[in-house]
Amino acid sequence: MRRLFDSLRGQLVLLIVAALAIAQAVSLFLFVDERGLAVRAALGFEAAGRAANVALLLEEAPSSLHQAILRAANSPLVRFELSPVPAVDHGSHADGGAVETRVRGLLGGAPDREIRVELHTVEHDILPMPHLAAEMAEMHLAMMRGEVSAIEMQVSIALSDGQWLNVGTRFERPPLQWPWVSFVSFGLTAALILITTCWFLLTRLTGPLLRVSRAADRLGRGEAVDPLPLIGPGELRDLTQAFNRMQARLTRFVADRTRLLAALGHDLRSPLTALRVRAEMVEEAETRDSLIASVQEMQEMVDATLSFARGMASAEAYETVDLGDYLRQLQADMVEGFDLDTGDRIELRLRPHSVRRALRNIIENAQRYSGGASVTCQHDSEEVRILISDTGPGIPEDQIEQVFEPFFRLEKSRSRETGGTGLGLSIARSIIRAHGGEVTLANRPEGGLVATVTLPREVAPGPQERSLQ
Numbered sequence: 001m002r003r004l005f006d007s008l009r010g011q012l013v014l015l016i017v018a019a020l021a022i023a024q025a026v027s028l029f030l031f032v033d034e035r036g037l038a039v040r041a042a043l044g045f046e047a048a049g050r051a052a053n054v055a056l057l058l059e060e061a062p063s064s065l066h067q068a069i070l071r072a073a074n075s076p077l078v079r080f081e082l083s084p085v086p087a088v089d090h091g092s093h094a095d096g097g098a099v100e101t102r103v104r105g106l107l108g109g110a111p112d113r114e115i116r117v118e119l120h121t122v123e124h125d126i127l128p129m130p131h132l133a134a135e136m137a138e139m140h141l142a143m144m145r146g147e148v149s150a151i152e153m154q155v156s157i158a159l160s161d162g163q164w165l166n167v168g169t170r171f172e173r174p175p176l177q178w179p180w181v182s183f184v185s186f187g188l189t190a191a192l193i194l195i196t197t198c199w200f201l202l203t204r205l206t207g208p209l210l211r212v213s214r215a216a217d218r219l220g221r222g223e224a225v226d227p228l229p230l231i232g233p234g235e236l237r238d239l240t241q242a243f244n245r246m247q248a249r250l251t252r253f254v255a256d257r258t259r260l261l262a263a264l265g266h267d268l269r270s271p272l273t274a275l276r277v278r279a280e281m282v283e284e285a286e287t288r289d290s291l292i293a294s295v296q297e298m299q300e301m302v303d304a305t306l307s308f309a310r311g312m313a314s315a316e317a318y319e320t321v322d323l324g325d326y327l328r329q330l331q332a333d334m335v336e337g338f339d340l341d342t343g344d345r346i347e348l349r350l351r352p353h354s355v356r357r358a359l360r361n362i363i364e365n366a367q368r369y370s371g372g373a374s375v376t377c378q379h380d381s382e383e384v385r386i387l388i389s390d391t392g393p394g395i396p397e398d399q400i401e402q403v404f405e406p407f408f409r410l411e412k413s414r415s416r417e418t419g420g421t422g423l424g425l426s427i428a429r430s431i432i433r434a435h436g437g438e439v440t441l442a443n444r445p446e447g448g449l450v451a452t453v454t455l456p457r458e459v460a461p462g463p464q465e466r467s468l469q
Helices: 002-006 008-060 063-073 094-106 134-144 180-220 234-280 285-313 323-333 352-370 424-434 463-468
Strands: 078-083 115-124 148-158 164-172 319-322 339-341 347-350 374-379 383-389 438-443 449-456
Touching: 008 063, 008 078, 008 094, 008 148, 008 164, 008 180, 063 078, 094 115, 094 148, 180 234, 234 285, 319 323, 323 339, 323 347, 323 352, 323 374, 323 383, 347 352, 352 383, 352 424, 352 449, 424 438, 424 449
Parallel strands: 339 374
Antiparallel strands: 078 164, 115 148, 148 164, 319 347, 374 383, 383 449, 438 449
């Protein structure tokens, strides 16, 4: 899961879903009260309409029917009563102007009729309702349950006989509701956006990026990489085209330098052969032996250079090997043995012959200077480390990097048996670096030297990469 949200696609998906959720929550928060306002307005206008109708009915009916009319009009939410004095002892509130206008319009629009409206908010744990019968009040309170925020409206309407019709009503704020339709709408919107944006547009975005990343990794290991297809948005096509150009230039550059090195080593053979023939013709024995030794050393350096060039130019295929079996086979093939501790089973993707040559050079170098070598393996999720240790004299700290330079030798004699050609570590580092790894040297505190060969582990293609192949 962590790896998913660490990717570009995962982060964009999370960002889109979070933005949708926040927008939906803000929308519900802003508009959920619109429902309450609409309900309260509808109840207020309904109460105003009922008050106007009752007023008209009272003015047209005989006084003997007035109480019957009031009892029939009363309800759990609206109460009506006749009184010689108005319940609202002042003019209408500004908030009641719409209610007053509606009542006056229903009563014929007479401008001289006095109508008073009072609105105020009431918040109580229990709302007193003395105008209701006990059983009606109990039922009403059971429906409200707990703390209630209500709007109380009182309307006083002057009747033609001099009395006042006092109307009292109270309507609670409707409870906050999150309609399931909103959640369904959110789910459908998110799914549609994720399908169209993430699994289509983002695939066109992340797919080429993933291809370039994998190709760059393979190129860094020295693998042959075919030109990548130019797909996706324009910026990604430009990036892919730039990578293809870079790959072609690097491949051409390395190939040209390798051919130059091989040609130089090959062409030096003929003059060296002629020099050896002429050296054999020198009569003075001491001078002749010295010249022959010098020519022999030059011949060995040329052979090593050609070998190095052939190794750089090889196009060996990568294979996945069991590192333990691989090192045990190398141990069996070498003339001088070495101690080996491979630890856990490790699978590694490499060029078997090239890496065998690099490891052989390092191990032989340890055996030459200390008489033996010890090889151990360590690994984690990203890389494998092969440690080649010896008990020799070590290397001066200021010369640890110099030993990797071509033809550099710590041993200053001209003997191949004691000093070699000075190309072994150079060849080993070139091969390992071509695999995307590294070779480092360090003096051991207890004496001797340890060479650490680090190789990247093969990364298995993830679901996104497999979907692109």
